[in-house]
Amino acid sequence: MALAAAAAAAAAAAVSFPPLLSRPAACVLLRCGRHRRLPPLLLRAASSSTSSAPDFNITFAEPTAPAPSKPKPSSPAPSAEQVVPWIVRGEDGKPSMRTAPPPDVLQAIALAEAEAKKAKKDPRRSHKGAAALATPVANAKVRERKAAPATAPPKFSKAARRFYNENIKEHEPQRLAKVLAAAGVASRRTCEELIFQGKVTVNGSVCTAPQTKVDISKDSIYVNGNRISKKLPPKLYFAVNKPKGYICSCGEPKSIISLFDDYLKGWNKIQPGVPKPRLFTVGRLDVATSGLIIITNDGEFAQKLSHPSSNIMKEYVVTIDGPVHRNHLIAISEGTKIDGVKCIPDLVEPLDVQSNTKRTRIRIAVHEGRNHEVRELVQNAGLEVYALKRVRIGRFRLSPDLGIGKFVELKQTDLKSLEGKK
Template sequence: MASTTAIAALTLHCFSKSNTLSPFRTLPRLTCSFSSSIKFNISFAPPNPKPKPNPKPTPEPQTDAPNEPDGPLLIPWIVRGEDGNLRLQSEPPPSFLKAMATAQTGTKKDKNQTKTTATSKAQKPRATAPPQHSKAARRFYNENIRSSSAARLSKVLAASGVASRRSCEELIFEGKVTVNGSVCNTPQTRVDPAKDVIYVNGNRLPKRQPKKVYLALNKPKGYICSSGENESKSVISLFDDYLKNWSKKHAGVPLPRLFTVGRLDVATTGLIIVTNDGDFAQKLSHPSSNLAKEYIATVDGLVHKRHLIAISEGTTIDGVHCVPDVVELLPRQPDMQRARLRIVVHEGRKHEVRELVKNAGLEIHSLKRVRIGGFRLPPDLG
């Protein structure tokens, strides 16, 4: 039989400076059991539960976990005071409480707001007053930078009326052009007639360039589109009276060198543009512009449906199959006995309209061009 011995609970006391006894801690009851195998089973008795209004079954106490002491657990805080000395206190410092409150109320939101504010301030344009320049600085800019008209030498010579651009290049290659006292053999040399001294065959080129001129001409029959001086029936010869009165209207400005934009054959009449602007002529006549050209063809004989179909199917010119954009039979006018066809093309090849009509089995009596792109021949132009 195993014998059991109960050991009474002990109370430990400590003496204070005033020689008074004060309880420090109470140990729970210890129970020891002895058996024949000499094993000890030590357990701590739980404290007496306090009475509750609605008692609930309490779980069995755990033998491994010690009981907590009575009363709240106080954590001392070591804080440095205003005098610089460390001291103990039972409450956390205000700085710690403030930091905890800030962390709980959303520190991330404040950071985002700070970033947003910083970004908005960075993106906000800074208001600056417009720069103020002196009158002399503006004059220097306008005379030396803004109004600079430097261009290729061959282009400047052609625009000044010396000759065509190809003829001007030949003059440059032959050494008949000098720039600032030196012979220039390169047509691509950039010059400014207002600043550079240019001589051609011993004659100085005027400083001022002629104004840009754009003229619409109703070309009569029998004139050729050539700018040769020996051609008496040239289209340019029709502007002799206009050029004679040039000096009266434009004093001190050299005569413009006029040329035609594209060509019309001798027998064709109608709209042709005359100018001295090479860039404008290049844009207007280049195939990449794809400008439509409208013609009125007066034909001999009767026009049937098969003729219109044959013209609309196109024909081959210089190895290229050309098809018109529009083919239309115009209503017959009472004062005209011949039929009229309205033909619109965009290729602009040589004798294209005449070849289209001829391929259809018709013969052209007269041909007149009335439109080039957005430029139309005025009906009242003689």
């Protein structure tokens, strides 16, 4: 018993080290070679002033005499006296030590134990236990994923989109006037007039509203007693080398569309069972102008290509009757007013004189495409136009191998070039 009491007293003396030491006493302890060096924490405590209070409110229990030794049980049980310290920051902002865990940790542990019990019964619930201990940021992300749509729209390839546009999109319900124009009845404006006049019936009833949505593959549509085919003609695109003296209006004796008479006569052999397309020009060239012009039956494409807002550049070659000087080129490049709007060309450049003629040629590029714009620019500079030919639209240039009055069908790459895309 005496030995046990002496050991307890030594332990108490070692723990209860005096919190305040004078600097000389600390130095004596440090310089003593036979004693062990003090820990850094005790050195800082020893050198601090008496007025500073410790951050942690830590107290130690009174030493107790060791209990008499007992035989070890067969299965070791955890000691009830073992305490796990928890350092918690209080409302005043100072940390303190506690013997019990915080309430939120106890709640998280209880939820985890409950989920573990459920997971034993149902293995599909095993992943929910981890979600209970997740941080608020992770929980917010989970809620965002639940609120977001299940799947994002897939990105299809170009071939898939082209197949959809050609085979599926065309059969969706569309406006009646648009369907009649696509079926080759007449222009969209003329089709609207036919609808207003009561000459169009849909499923046996007269329809006088052009915006009525119809499905040509399901609805029965008649115009002037003639039934519209369930199939629509395919979209066609042609580049034509327009001859001088032809006009762009449809139905005229010397119209550009008349150049396709032989092609349309053999249509039933090329596309049996498919109605003939109604072709028209994209934009216009006056009767005295020759060169590149686009023919199609796609109204949306024609509107997009010919509208001034598209800012698609068009290049012309102007043959001048008479000499051309530098001041003429400067006057053309400065622009002129057309219908009250100042039009300035994008490019003015003289070309080499051809061997078979002595007339001067000028390359002029514009993007607005106003009526007679190039002729007005040249005449305003004091020059006389002998011949005018369009050679380029966007990035698509008229092939020199394409003869006058001939046409060639365009591919998808050519259509992108017309819009100025690479």
